Amino acid sequence: MHSEGSFFSVPKGMYLLSHSVGCLPVQTSRVVAQKYFAPWQQKGGDAWPEWLGIIEQFCHELGMIFNASDVDICPQLSVSSGLSQYLQALPPLPNKQKRTVLMHATAFPSLGFAVQGLAEYGFELKLIDKDIAPNDLDAWQAHMTDDVAVAVITHVHSNSGELSDIVEISKLCRAKQVQVVVDVAQSAGVIPIDLQDWQADVVLGSCVKWLCGGPGAAFMWINPAHLDDLQPKNIGWFSHENPFEFDIEHFTYAQGAKRFWGGTPSVLPYASAMVGVQQIRKIGVLNIYAHSKNLQRIVLSSAATHLAKMINLEQSGGTLCLALEKHLLDRLANKLTQSNVYYDRRENSIRLSWHIYNTEQEARKVADIFDSL
Ligand SMILES: Cc1ncc(COP(=O)(O)O)c(C=O)c1O
Numbered sequence: 001m002h003s004e005g006s007f008f009s010v011p012k013g014m015y016l017l018s019h020s021v022g023c024l025p026v027q028t029s030r031v032v033a034q035k036y037f038a039p040w041q042q043k044g045g046d047a048w049p050e051w052l053g054i055i056e057q058f059c060h061e062l063g064m065i066f067n068a069s070d071v072d073i074c075p076q077l078s079v080s081s082g083l084s085q086y087l088q089a090l091p092p093l094p095n096k097q098k099r100t101v102l103m104h105a106t107a108f109p110s111l112g113f114a115v116q117g118l119a120e121y122g123f124e125l126k127l128i129d130k131d132i133a134p135n136d137l138d139a140w141q142a143h144m145t146d147d148v149a150v151a152v153i154t155h156v157h158s159n160s161g162e163l164s165d166i167v168e169i170s171k172l173c174r175a176k177q178v179q180v181v182v183d184v185a186q187s188a189g190v191i192p193i194d195l196q197d198w199q200a201d202v203v204l205g206s207c208v209k210w211l212c213g214g215p216g217a218a219f220m221w222i223n224p225a226h227l228d229d230l231q232p233k234n235i236g237w238f239s240h241e242n243p244f245e246f247d248i249e250h251f252t253y254a255q256g257a258k259r260f261w262g263g264t265p266s267v268l269p270y271a272s273a274m275v276g277v278q279q280i281r282k283i284g285v286l287n288i289y290a291h292s293k294n295l296q297r298i299v300l301s302s303a304a305t306h307l308a309k310m311i312n313l314e315q316s317g318g319t320l321c322l323a324l325e326k327h328l329l330d331r332l333a334n335k336l337t338q339s340n341v342y343y344d345r346r347e348n349s350i351r352l353s354w355h356i357y358n359t360e361q362e363a364r365k366v367a368d369i370f371d372s373l
Helices: 003-007 030-064 079-087 110-115 137-141 165-174 223-227 268-283 285-306 326-338 360-371
Strands: 072-077 098-103 122-129 148-154 178-183 200-205 218-222 319-323 344-346 349-353
Touching: 003 268, 030 072, 030 218, 030 268, 072 079, 079 110, 079 178, 079 200, 079 218, 098 110, 110 122, 122 137, 137 165, 148 165, 165 178, 218 223, 268 285, 285 319, 285 360, 326 349, 326 360
Parallel strands: 098 122, 098 148, 148 178, 178 200
Antiparallel strands: 072 218, 200 218, 319 349, 344 349
C-alpha cells in the first residue's frame, strides 16, 4: 500500500468508489469523539464555542486547499441547495424579467432540479446538448443569449470524468456579464484548485467524495468582490452580522459568505469533514493528483484497446469512466465483481476511481483483468 494509504480505513477488497464516497480517515472517530461528543458530554450547552471552532477550522482547512480566505466560505446543506440559495440571493431584474441559468446537459441532475424548482421566481434552465463536448467554447458562446444570467460549470463531470476548462469558459461568461458558478463536488481533493486563478462568482462543493469527509458537509465559496449584491432569503441568526444582538426588528447581513448560513448550525457533519479535509490538505492535493494519474495510466495501458472512446488523462478527474460495448461491459463487470472490486456503472460505462489509498498493485490487477477480456 502507498504509505499515505495507511491514513484511511479502506474497505476489504479493492475500493474504487471515491467518486461516490471517499474512505474514512483513521483519525476521524477519535477527533469527532474529542471535539464534538466530549464537550457535549462534559459541558452541555457550553460546548458551543468549541463546536463553532470546528466549523471555523473546517472553513480554514478548505480555504488552504483552495487558496481562499475562510471568511468567503459558508457551510451548506448540499451542492444543489447552495445553488438554490445563491440564485434566490441575486438582485431581481426590473419588470420580473426571466433569468436563464445555463449548464451542460451532463451537469449533475440535482443542479438542474434546483433551477427548475425556482421557476416561479423567474429562473429557467437552458442546457447545452449532451452530444456537444462540455469544453466546446463556441457552443458556450452561442448559448449565452441575452437572457442568460448565470452559467453553472461542472469542474469534473460525474459520468464521463471530463474536466472543464473553467478559466476559458469563465472568460466568455464575464464578457457577457454572466455569473459563473462552479461545481467542484467531483474535483475537490483530487484536482488542484486555486480559486484566485478562476475568479468565479460562486464555487459549490461537498466533502463526501474525494475530501473523505462523509456526507452532510457541503460548502459555498462566494467571490468577496460581489458579496454586497447578494441578499440570501433563507436566513437565520447565524446569517446576522451579530448573531447575539437578538433584536427581532433589526437584521443586518453578516459581512462575509456566512450571510448564507441560516439558523442554528449543524456541527457533526463538519466535525467529520474537517478531519477529512485536513488529512487531504496534509497529504497534498498535488500528490493525490499525481498518484491518481499514475494509477490511471497503468489501467489505461491495457484498457485503451477496448474503449469506445479514448480518454485524455490531462482533461479528466480522478475517475476512469470507461465506455465499452455492452457485451464487454458485462464481462468486465463480472470479472471486477469476482475480484472484489468496488465499482459502479453509468449508462454504457464503468466508473473506477483512483485515490491516494489505492495502489499500483491494484491498478495492475485491473489492467490484467482488461488483458484477459
Ligand atoms: C458533479 C456533482 N455535483 C453535485 C453532486 C451532489 O450534489 P448534492 O450535494 O446536491 O447532492 C454530485 C454527486 O454525485 C456530483 O457528482
